[in-house]
Amino acid sequence: MAFIVNTNYHNALxxxxxxxxxxxxxxxxxxxxxxxxxxxxxxxxxxEALLRWFDPLFGAIHPEKCIEIVNFYNLTHSLNxxxxxxxxxxxxxxxxxxxxxxxxxxxxxDMSFAQDLFKNIINAKYDPSRLHIEITEHKAPKSFIELxxxxxxxxxxxxxxxxxxxxxGNATMKYLTYMDFDTIKIDxxxxxxxxxxxxxxxxxxCLLNLLEASGATLLAExxxxxxxxxxxxxxxxxxxxxxxFGRPQSLSHHFDKTPKKAATVSRLx
Ligand code: G
Ligand code: MN
Numbered sequence: 001m002a003f004i005v006n007t008n009y010h011n012a013l014x015x016x017x018x019x020x021x022x023x024x025x026x027x028x029x030x031x032x033x034x035x036x037x038x039x040x041x042x043x044x045x046x047x048e049a050l051l052r053w054f055d056p057l058f059g060a061i062h063p064e065k066c067i068e069i070v071n072f073y074n075l076t077h078s079l080n081x082x083x084x085x086x087x088x089x090x091x092x093x094x095x096x097x098x099x100x101x102x103x104x105x106x107x108x109x110d111m112s113f114a115q116d117l118f119k120n121i122i123n124a125k126y127d128p129s130r131l132h133i134e135i136t137e138h139k140a141p142k143s144f145i146e147l148x149x150x151x152x153x154x155x156x157x158x159x160x161x162x163x164x165x166x167x168x169g170n171a172t173m174k175y176l177t178y179m180d181f182d183t184i185k186i187d188x189x190x191x192x193x194x195x196x197x198x199x200x201x202x203x204x205x206c207l208l209n210l211l212e213a214s215g216a217t218l219l220a221e222x223x224x225x226x227x228x229x230x231x232x233x234x235x236x237x238x239x240x241x242x243x244x245f246g247r248p249q250s251l252s253h254h255f256d257k258t259p260k261k262a263a264t265v266s267r268l269x
Contacts, residue, residue: 010073012055017078022086028055031086032248036101036219036241039233046099046132048241049087050248051079076108084117087131088124093251101132103164106141109133114150118157128158134185135161137169148179155182162219167207181216188222188242195227201235208235 015021016028033047053061061069070079087100094100104113121128133154141147151161162183163175167190175181190204211218220232223242232240246254 008057009069012057013069013073013075014078016053016055017075017082019082019085022082026054029053029082030250031083031090033090033100033251033254034241034248035246035254036099036239037245038238039229039240040238044098044246044254045239046101046130047094047251047254048101048103048134048248049083049090050103051083076105077113080104080108080113081116084120084131088121088126090251091124091126091130093255096130099130099132099160101134101160101162103134103136105136105139106147107139109135109141109147109150111146111150111153114154114159118154118159121159129160132160132162132183134164135175135181136164137171137175138165140169140171140174144174144178151179151181155180163216165221166211176211176214180214183219183239184211184214184216185219185221185241186237191220191222191228191232191242192224193228195225195231201231204235208237 012028021027022029030052031049032052033049035044036046036048037044051063051066053063053066055061070076083102083104087102090100117131117133118128121131135147135151154161160182162185163181164185165187166172166184168187169175186204186207190200190207194200194204208218217239218237219239219241220228220237221241223229223232223240223244225244228242229240229244
């Protein structure tokens, strides 16, 4: 265990996950939003929501450590429910054609979670396609067959599903053989320095050949320089995320300090 067990972490986390606490001006748990852009048009298509935990007692807790603590105390389900509600709440502050993507690990993405998520987005009267799920592939799911059923069901309801950090997990190919995704996010390790490193370019080229048949839209992660963006464009990747286009920040930061309230509800069923 990489962190020292401290019962205060448990209490702090339970308190932070309370919906009342989330409404405070500076809540301990918050979301940071990083733009996902179409490099051709320059449009911000949506934002990936990244978890931030700042505890009054412990200070800033690194996201990886945060996930470790959450898992240790079996609070993954509560955290994921919190993530869904916060993501839905923030949809009101962005344009009606933009989405918010949340990270859910493959292990936690079961039918009951998916159905709850769908119910919540419908109750909030948003178009389900404005919520994206990024499946982190580091931890293998309990069953690929069950996961593929859930992913198919979610996509049928209009919720977009992305495979995150592609090329870093030990089951990368298995995901592709079992299910289809709307988006595949190419991990930053394949992207960084792509304009100056010919062997990296060759590797990414091979990956792209492989992914062509998947039918998914590709998004390059961790784009930091104009050179990388240009090379990716030349290689046919149109969507990107990275410091070049915007760091993870509060939504009000992305909207020049004045969050845009959506003028109308995007779609009613
Ligand atoms: O894999 P995932 O999509 O969840 O990646 C999000 C993580 O990557 C966050 O921790 C974020 O801060 C980091 N990140 C986002 N853009 C960049 C970038 O351009 N460069 C680097 N080094 N890290 C980035
Ligand atoms: Mn992600």
